[in-house]
Amino acid sequence: MGRYLVTGVAGFIGSALAKRLISNGDEVVTIDNLSTGYQSNIPDGVTFINGDCGDLNVYDKIANLSFDAIFHIAGQSSGEISFDDPIYDIKTNAESTLLLLKYSMKIGCKRLIFASTMSVYGVKPDCPINEDENCKPESFYGVAKLASENYLRIYQQYGVHSTSLRLFNVYGPGQNMKNLKQGMVSIFLAQMLKNKHIHVKGSPDRYRDFIHVDDVVEAFIRCLNIEKSKGLAINIATGKKTLVSEIVETMVSTQKENITVNYEGGTPGDIHGIYADISLMNDVLGEWKKVDLHDGIKSMVNSYL
Ligand SMILES: NC(=O)c1ccc[n+]([C@@H]2O[C@H](COP(=O)([O-])OP(=O)(O)OC[C@H]3O[C@@H](n4cnc5c(N)ncnc54)[C@H](O)[C@@H]3O)[C@@H](O)[C@H]2O)c1
Numbered sequence: 431m432g433r434y435l436v437t438g439v440a441g442f443i444g445s446a447l448a449k450r451l452i453s454n455g456d457e458v459v460t461i462d463n464l465s466t467g468y469q470s471n472i473p474d475g476v477t478f479i480n481g482d483c484g485d486l487n488v489y490d491k492i493a494n495l496s497f498d499a500i501f502h503i504a505g506q507s508s509g510e511i512s513f514d515d516p517i518y519d520i521k522t523n524a525e526s527t528l529l530l531l532k533y534s535m536k537i538g539c540k541r542l543i544f545a546s547t548m549s550v551y552g553v554k555p556d557c558p559i560n561e562d563e564n565c566k567p568e569s570f571y572g573v574a575k576l577a578s579e580n581y582l583r584i585y586q587q588y589g590v591h592s593t594s595l596r597l598f599n600v601y602g603p604g605q606n607m608k609n610l611k612q613g614m615v616s617i618f619l620a621q622m623l624k625n626k627h628i629h630v631k632g633s634p635d636r637y638r639d640f641i642h643v644d645d646v647v648e649a650f651i652r653c654l655n656i657e658k659s660k661g662l663a664i665n666i667a668t669g670k671k672t673l674v675s676e677i678v679e680t681m682v683s684t685q686k687e688n689i690t691v692n693y694e695g696g697t698p699g700d701i702h703g704i705y706a707d708i709s710l711m712n713d714v715l716g717e718w719k720k721v722d723l724h725d726g727i728k729s730m731v732n733s734y735l
Contacts, residue, residue: 438504440467569699
């Protein structure tokens with residue numbers, strides 16, 4: 431049993447991780463500003479500090495606690511929003527990491543696991559992308575996450591051992607269906623259920639690497655006990671290239687009614703396609719059976735019906 435600070439537990443990934451820790455008998459404290467999360471998502475048993483990870487004063491409220499590790503999950507995760515307000519994005523996605531690192535040092539917490547993103551890579555050729563690739567993000571969001579990865583790298587020398595998990599496209603139950611600027615699968619699903627129509631911003635032949643939230647949680651938990659994950663940035667993905675049209679078709683196939691689809695426009699900073707080389711993930715975290723994409727999408731649709 432341990433005690434963990436998990437930021438962002440009112441959100442999609444943070445709440446899933448907190449549920450798993452609580453069910454293991456661990457103690458969880460969270461900081462969340464409820465900007466995109468909901469208090470109702472916070473599992474019973476979690477100590478909730480309503481505040482912003484980018485606000486120095488929030489750390490006074492937990493100054494006397496000690497933690498076995500910090501999972502830094504809070505942040506805004508929309509490339510589109512990062513173009514609307516790059517200053518907000520860097521505050522929430524980079525400044526908050528610096529403050530958490532300072533806090534870790536102050537309380538003597540030596541382990542921090544960070545929710546980074548595949549958006550750090552930018553435009554890449556049509557082949558599996560590994561962690562040695564040059565990072566040239568195309569969105570402000572990717573820039574801020576890459577800055578955080580670098581802050582973590584620098585703090586290694588002060589004894590805070592970190593791991594950056596570069597999450598690819600995460601989907602699954604609990605994804606925010608009201609935020610239509612964040613999360614490809616949830617955006618399509620929300621439109622389908624509400625309007626019987628899916629408007630995809632961008633072409634059907636774009637491709638991504640979709641990973642179920644349960645597998646993402648598994649990766650976070652495994653990091654805790656794997657010494658060789660310290661100091662690394664690791665892709666968290668399935669290694670499978672999936673077309674956007676395949677996601678849409680799988681979703682539509684779950685419905686008896688006629689669903690219309692159109693592909694039009696685009697989103698700033700959106701890249702045509704990326705999927706992961708997961709050799710490092712397999713080597714460091716070990717292999718496990720991942721949720722099948724079609725099964726995962728179907729059960730996600732059912733969970734919302
Ligand atoms: N969902 C994905 O596909 C994906 C992919 C790559 C990386 N990520 C990263 O994973 C993390 C979690 O993503 P998610 O999909 O669960 O998003 P989410 O919006 O559902 O959850 C984020 C949570 O963090 C909180 N939050 C945001 N900024 C905060 C701040 N400054 N201080 C305190 N709380 C704050 C929000 O209120 C929310 O509860 C994010 O950092 C995101 O960038 C997500």
